[in-house]
Amino acid sequence: MTAASAEVGTRRPPWTVVAGRELRDLWLGGRGLPLMVVYALLLSVTSYLVASNQALNFLEQREAVSLTLQVAVAVGGLLVLLGAADAVSGERERATLESLLLVPASRRQLVLGKAVAAMSLWIAAFVVAMPYLWYLGRGVGVVTSAVFSGLVVGTLLALFLAGFGMFTSTLAGSNRLSLSVCLLGLLALYAPTQMPSGVQNAWVGDLLLHVDPFTAGLHFLGAVIVNGHSFGAEASWLIGPLVAAVVAVAAALAAAGQLTLGSGDRS
Amino acid sequence: MSGLLALEVRGLRKSYGDALALESLDLELGAGHILGFLGPNGAGKTTVVRILSTILRPDAGWFAVAGVPNSRPQDIRRRIGVLPESAGYPRGQTGEEWLTYHAQLFGRPRSSARGTARRLLGEVGLAERGRSLISGYSRGMRQRLGIARSLVNDPEVVFLDEPTLGLDPVGQVQMLRLISSIAHEHGATVVLSTHLLGEVENLCDAVLILSRGRVVAQGTVTEVVHRAAAPREALVQVSTHLVERTLRAFSSGAIAAEALANGAQGEVRLIMPAGMSSDVAATSVMACLLNADVPVLSFRLEGGRLSDAFLAVTEASS
Amino acid sequence: MRGWIAGLIFLLLVIAAATPAAATRDLAPASSAASGLSVTNDQNALSTRIGERFSFTSTVRNDSRMDRPGVVAHLDVVTLDPDVYVDPEDWSSQRTEFLGTVPAAGLTRIDWKVQAVNSGDFVLFVSLTTLEGTDRVTTSSALRVTIASQQTLNAGGILPLVLGLPAGLLALMLGAAVHRRRRLHQVR
Numbered sequence: 001m002t003a004a005s006a007e008v009g010t011r012r013p014p015w016t017v018v019a020g021r022e023l024r025d026l027w028l029g030g031r032g033l034p035l036m037v038v039y040a041l042l043l044s045v046t047s048y049l050v051a052s053n054q055a056l057n058f059l060e061q062r063e064a065v066s067l068t069l070q071v072a073v074a075v076g077g078l079l080v081l082l083g084a085a086d087a088v089s090g091e092r093e094r095a096t097l098e099s100l101l102l103v104p105a106s107r108r109q110l111v112l113g114k115a116v117a118a119m120s121l122w123i124a125a126f127v128v129a130m131p132y133l134w135y136l137g138r139g140v141g142v143v144t145s146a147v148f149s150g151l152v153v154g155t156l157l158a159l160f161l162a163g164f165g166m167f168t169s170t171l172a173g174s175n176r177l178s179l180s181v182c183l184l185g186l187l188a189l190y191a192p193t194q195m196p197s198g199v200q201n202a203w204v205g206d207l208l209l210h211v212d213p214f215t216a217g218l219h220f221l222g223a224v225i226v227n228g229h230s231f232g233a234e235a236s237w238l239i240g241p242l243v244a245a246v247v248a249v250a251a252a253l254a255a256a257g258q259l260t261l262g263s264g265d266r267s
Numbered sequence: 268m269s270g271l272l273a274l275e276v277r278g279l280r281k282s283y284g285d286a287l288a289l290e291s292l293d294l295e296l297g298a299g300h301i302l303g304f305l306g307p308n309g310a311g312k313t314t315v316v317r318i319l320s321t322i323l324r325p326d327a328g329w330f331a332v333a334g335v336p337n338s339r340p341q342d343i344r345r346r347i348g349v350l351p352e353s354a355g356y357p358r359g360q361t362g363e364e365w366l367t368y369h370a371q372l373f374g375r376p377r378s379s380a381r382g383t384a385r386r387l388l389g390e391v392g393l394a395e396r397g398r399s400l401i402s403g404y405s406r407g408m409r410q411r412l413g414i415a416r417s418l419v420n421d422p423e424v425v426f427l428d429e430p431t432l433g434l435d436p437v438g439q440v441q442m443l444r445l446i447s448s449i450a451h452e453h454g455a456t457v458v459l460s461t462h463l464l465g466e467v468e469n470l471c472d473a474v475l476i477l478s479r480g481r482v483v484a485q486g487t488v489t490e491v492v493h494r495a496a497a498p499r500e501a502l503v504q505v506s507t508h509l510v511e512r513t514l515r516a517f518s519s520g521a522i523a524a525e526a527l528a529n530g531a532q533g534e535v536r537l538i539m540p541a542g543m544s545s546d547v548a549a550t551s552v553m554a555c556l557l558n559a560d561v562p563v564l565s566f567r568l569e570g571g572r573l574s575d576a577f578l579a580v581t582e583a584s585s
Numbered sequence: 586m587r588g589w590i591a592g593l594i595f596l597l598l599v600i601a602a603a604t605p606a607a608a609t610r611d612l613a614p615a616s617s618a619a620s621g622l623s624v625t626n627d628q629n630a631l632s633t634r635i636g637e638r639f640s641f642t643s644t645v646r647n648d649s650r651m652d653r654p655g656v657v658a659h660l661d662v663v664t665l666d667p668d669v670y671v672d673p674e675d676w677s678s679q680r681t682e683f684l685g686t687v688p689a690a691g692l693t694r695i696d697w698k699v700q701a702v703n704s705g706d707f708v709l710f711v712s713l714t715t716l717e718g719t720d721r722v723t724t725s726s727a728l729r730v731t732i733a734s735q736q737t738l739n740a741g742g743i744l745p746l747v748l749g750l751p752a753g754l755l756a757l758m759l760g761a762a763v764h765r766r767r768r769l770h771q772v773r
Contacts, residue, residue, distance in 0.1 A: 033758035044747035052740030095355025
């Protein structure tokens with residue numbers, strides 16, 4: 001018997017196999033579509049209120065587009081984070097990680113495949129948001145800039161959150177710990193938006209708003225869509241999300257290289 | 268490194284913090300053998316299986332599996348199949364989907380992987396349930412699915428960690444038949460970690476007993492039993508009036524004899540010297556009784572089985 | 586003649602500045618003439634629609650011969666309809682400007698960016714004060730703003746979207762579940 005496969009020449013990169021399986025599990029057998037239904041309902045409620053409620057109706061269309069897009073980016077990012085936070089620690093908790101670690105693929109490939117599946121939640125969230133953006137933004141010429149800026153900011157934030165989630169999930173001993181740390185991290189990222197305006201205007205506050213990928217990304221969307229600023233004029237607000245995405249993905253890949261069975265590997 | 272060795276292990280050592288899990292393991296196992304890997308709970312069996320399957324890194328030592336040194340873990344994983352202890356299974360997938368997935372991860376194209384999955388499901392008796400969700404499988408079915416998973420890459424060495432754990436007697440027999448077929452039909456070397464000592468005795472041609480992270484016995488079943496020097500006894504029944512003569516016949520030899528006060532009439536217990544093999548023991552007893560002109564009504568040799576050796580060596584080490 | 590008048594004004598200012606605050610408060614209302622500071626807006630009326638943004642410019646002048654340090658300008662909104670509640674924070678997030686020193690005989694301009702949050706008639710005005718040295722508050726003339734209400738989006742028009750998209754996704758989800766279940770049951 002020869003163990004080495006005779007079909008080595010036709011083998012797919014393992015991360016594509018993992019990603020394919022995870023995508024099927026997520027979208028055909030599991031949580032993906034129910035999550036999208038709930039998410040679409042949220043966007044529907046937001047859009048309807050913007051369009052009909054007297055108190056909210058003062059918003060001009062550009063603001064309505066910006067608000068809807070910010071909801072899409074924030075919720076899409078949250079879904080990515082939850083998906084990534086469960087990716088490895090969930091397998092560990094369900095005792096299915098060992099079988100996966102026994103395949104002749106690098107740990108990084110396994111984690112990469114799972115991260116791709118988590119990222120698909122953002123792609124789906126963005127696609128679902130597009131009809132709303134089109135309806136709210138038609139006639140005022142912001143649909144294109146909203147779609148493009150939303151794609152850029154949302155993808156950077158989703159990459160950051162996927163990296164953060166995978167990093168945490170790889171190192172966490174339990175799924176509960178992983179989810180708790182991730183949600184706590186997300187709350188911390190929202191915190192700067194609650195700073196008093198005086199602090200936000202001080203240099204420390206301004207730096208914090210620039211560094212925090214969430215506040216920076218959402219500020220960029222507001223500036224481009226509502227104020228009609230050019231991408232170039234507001235590019236400095238993309239540095240935070242970009243750096244955060246690169247660092248988080250690098251950290252996740254570094255942690256993936258050290259992926260172990262976890263605390264339960266003692267016999 | 269010999270090409271004939273399926274497993275070669277030198278000075279393997281592993282600790283978890285201050286707790287020593289494996290003191291020093293040396294092992295050689297030829298290709299095509301079935302090794303019974305025994306030890307009480309916490310002896311370090313799963314640690315060894317995880318080290319040899321490259322899931323855990325040893326603190327010290329060197330090993331090669333199917334001729335591949337531990338410096339190439341991915342190549343080792345390509346050549347081994349493992350049924351982990353208490354393995355989990357994805358409840359939302361069918362058995363066929365799960366096996367196809369793993370076959371693909373071992374480099375098979377999708378169509379070939381599906382063919383492999385179906386073939387293996389048939390081999391382990393799950394052909395009818397291959398497209399059912401794993402969540403509906405019984406424990407025994409899941410174990411058989413795990414065995415099938417360990418074979419998706421046509422492995423040279425298969426590690427089975429407690430494959431009969433939690434199975435009913437019928438399930439255990441089915442599982443042991445399956446393991447036998449892995450060795451004989453697939454031609455793979457099998458490392459079987461189990462508590463079923465009787466079955467190991469019948470199935471395995473080599474045994475390794477671990478206790479508290481140390482190897483306390485190693486070799487063929489006969490060698491282990493012999494080296495374990497497990498005390499063994501025989502019960503011989505003679506006519507009631509010949510009991511005294513029987514006791515006298517053994518009074519001067521290596522075999523001690525005593526009448527059983529509460530046993531059946533005419534029963535005498537014989538205690539063999541440590542290390543005496545079954546054949547020698549039977550021959551010696553019969554020769555003694557023949558010389559004393561004592562007709563034997565019945566003779567039963569006890570002890571000297573792997574279970575006795577197991578108890579002897581593990582108790583001695585603790 | 587002008588020089589005399591200016592000299593007189595200057596003298597009066599010096600006296601006013603030297604006079605105790607309580608006495609000043611009683612005697613003189615805040616006026617641009619008293620402090621030398623004045624503020625004017627480039628518009629005194631405008632009309633717009635709810636939700637729209639508009640801007641106007643205020644010019645702060647220091648007509649005295651002394652630099653005025655620590656000048657602060659503040660924008661406020663007053664509703665002329667008792668049934669309308671106004672929260673100025675909603676109208677402009679940057680309503681206070683610290684102008685620093687306005688040089689003698691100099692001026693500073695402030696651009697205000699405002700969003701029309703409510704419909705109706707409103708008055709916007711700018712007040713000036715200084716960080717220290719005087720308790721006077723100088724105000725601009727009123728900028729009268731008339732804001733028309735409007736429905737920016739059609740609530741009825743969005744109904745097919747807000748109902749249809751979740752329903753479509755729900756149908757997709759159920760379809761996928763039924764398809765999968767059927768496939769599983771076929772082989773059981």
